[in-house]
Amino acid sequence: MTEKSNVRESVVTILEQIEKNQSYSNLLLNNVIKKNQIATKDIGLLTELTYGTLQRKMTLDYYLEPFIKNPKKLENWVKQLLRMTLYQMLYLDKIPDRAAIHEAVEIAKKRGHKGISGMVNGVLRSIQREGIRDMNDIKDEVERLSIETSHPTWLVRRWTEQFGYNKAKEMCEINLTAPMQTARINTNKIDREACIKRLSEEGYQVEESVVVPEAIKCLKGNLAHSESFKEGLITIQDESSMLVAYALGIEQNETILDACAAPGGKSTHIAEKLEETGQVISLDLHEHKVKLINENAARLGLKNIETKAMDSRRVQEAFEGSTFDRILLDAPCSGLGVMRRKPDMKYTKKEEDLDRLQSIQLQLLDSVTPLLKPGGTLVYSTCTIDRSENEEVVTAFLQKHTDFEGDPSVIERMPKAIQPLMSDFQLQIFPQDFGSDGFYIASLRKKV
Numbered sequence: 345m346t347e348k349s350n351v352r353e354s355v356v357t358i359l360e361q362i363e364k365n366q367s368y369s370n371l372l373l374n375n376v377i378k379k380n381q382i383a384t385k386d387i388g389l390l391t392e393l394t395y396g397t398l399q400r401k402m403t404l405d406y407y408l409e410p411f412i413k414n415p416k417k418l419e420n421w422v423k424q425l426l427r428m429t430l431y432q433m434l435y436l437d438k439i440p441d442r443a444a445i446h447e448a449v450e451i452a453k454k455r456g457h458k459g460i461s462g463m464v465n466g467v468l469r470s471i472q473r474e475g476i477r478d479m480n481d482i483k484d485e486v487e488r489l490s491i492e493t494s495h496p497t498w499l500v501r502r503w504t505e506q507f508g509y510n511k512a513k514e515m516c517e518i519n520l521t522a523p524m525q526t527a528r529i530n531t532n533k534i535d536r537e538a539c540i541k542r543l544s545e546e547g548y549q550v551e552e553s554v555v556v557p558e559a560i561k562c563l564k565g566n567l568a569h570s571e572s573f574k575e576g577l578i579t580i581q582d583e584s585s586m587l588v589a590y591a592l593g594i595e596q597n598e599t600i601l602d603a604c605a606a607p608g609g610k611s612t613h614i615a616e617k618l619e620e621t622g623q624v625i626s627l628d629l630h631e632h633k634v635k636l637i638n639e640n641a642a643r644l645g646l647k648n649i650e651t652k653a654m655d656s657r658r659v660q661e662a663f664e665g666s667t668f669d670r671i672l673l674d675a676p677c678s679g680l681g682v683m684r685r686k687p688d689m690k691y692t693k694k695e696e697d698l699d700r701l702q703s704i705q706l707q708l709l710d711s712v713t714p715l716l717k718p719g720g721t722l723v724y725s726t727c728t729i730d731r732s733e734n735e736e737v738v739t740a741f742l743q744k745h746t747d748f749e750g751d752p753s754v755i756e757r758m759p760k761a762i763q764p765l766m767s768d769f770q771l772q773i774f775p776q777d778f779g780s781d782g783f784y785i786a787s788l789r790k791k792v
């Protein structure tokens with residue numbers, strides 16, 4: 345077996361385990377890299393083949409289907425091997441088809457018997473000879489988009505109904521591309537120019553974000569491994585997620601509640617903006633998650649964050665009414681805005697999950713509101729793209745809580761590039777807007 349077959353065999357193992365729902369793709373990838381001793385130079389190929397095959401799963405199955413006689417009898421690893429090889433044949437120019445097929449047959453010989461390697465060889469050579477079938481055979485445009493971009497039909501239908509076919513198509517297409525890594529600079533410690541210089545000296549290729557003043561984009565390397573990260577100069581965070589601290593409109597010496605705070609991306613941003621004055625109270629359900637907030641605060645040298653593990657639906661038992669100047673509810677959600685980062689989600693999410701979430705989101709909002717001072721700001725945010733968890737939640741909340749109103753002055757608090765995307769006091773960012781995660785933010789004010 346060559347080193348490259350070791351990489352491909354590892355990809356098949358990872359894909360098998362993801363399909364059995366054993367773990368998240370990023371965790372599996374790291375474990376396999378260690379266990380199978382994948383060389384540093386091959387990690388790129390391993391990542392590309394794993395995520396690429398996963399991203400295109402439904403499309404690959406559509407193309408494979410006519411060539412497989414007994415799909416039900418196909419063992420899971422053989423299915424993954426065929427998908428991964430076809431992915432290389434269709435989407436990677438740098439790997440010749442014959443090399444990809446040869447590697448697949450070698451893996452099939454090693455893991456299976458002669459019959460299986462013959463079948464793998466036969467299927468792949470037939471596709472090479474006859475070509476793939478035409479997507480235009482699928483007449484329904486939603487179904488076609490679903491197969492073309494490998495998103496479940498229910499989701500494409502839902503997005504088409506809510507935002508129109510063109511927006512849904514743009515969203516599905518951008519979800520097939522690799523996400524950009526961005527980071528937030530801890531401006532209490534270093535300014536953006538100096539940080540970019542330091543990271544360049546460390547060998548990273550970074551540039552300024554055009555959207556958020558304290559953000560940078562990473563074009564080469566993983567900033568989580570940098571010295572600047574260890575020293576607390578930066579935090580890995582998506583640009584959309586950074587906008588939440590802007591929407592809150594923090595002022596010095598304030599007390600701010602972050603009711604769903606782990607792992608602390610937004611809490612630490614708020615604490616940085618408070619510049620060591622004031623206080624952030626950060627809550628999350630489980631102790632092990634709260635630990636992550638503490639670790640991040642310690643790394644960044646922030647002393648104004650207090651954490652507590654609790655169910656925020658019971659927050660009134662722990663705090664007096666009118667305690668906080670501002671409250672953030674970054675709610676648990678379906679995460680449809682971050683699918684690009686977690687492609688396995690496309691196949692595991694169910695439409696029923698979304699309905700269940702709305703009721704939790706409303707319960708959390710109901711619980712935190714008495715703790716806000718009159719005149720205070722309540723920001724509700726999610727990393728999802730779905731009206732039932734976003735606009736519908738906020739509408740239902742405002743109908744019930746007549747002492748609250750939408751706060752259109754949030755527009756002035758937002759970075760310039762974001763202002764045109766705002767609709768009154770609400771913002772729905774699509775991943776295609778400027779390449780960041782899909783995100784929703786609403787700013788509400790408690791009447792005086």
Ligand SMILES: C[S@@+](CC[C@H](N)C(=O)[O-])C[C@H]1O[C@@H](n2cnc3c(N)ncnc32)[C@H](O)[C@@H]1O
Binds near residue numbers: 606676
């Ligand atoms: C979207 S994540 C928060 C991300 C975080 N704000 C950040 O920026 O790093 C939602 C969080 O809500 C927490 N959560 C879910 N239900 C909760 C509840 N009833 N009370 C408190 N936290 C809850 C989850 O554990 C999860 O960490």
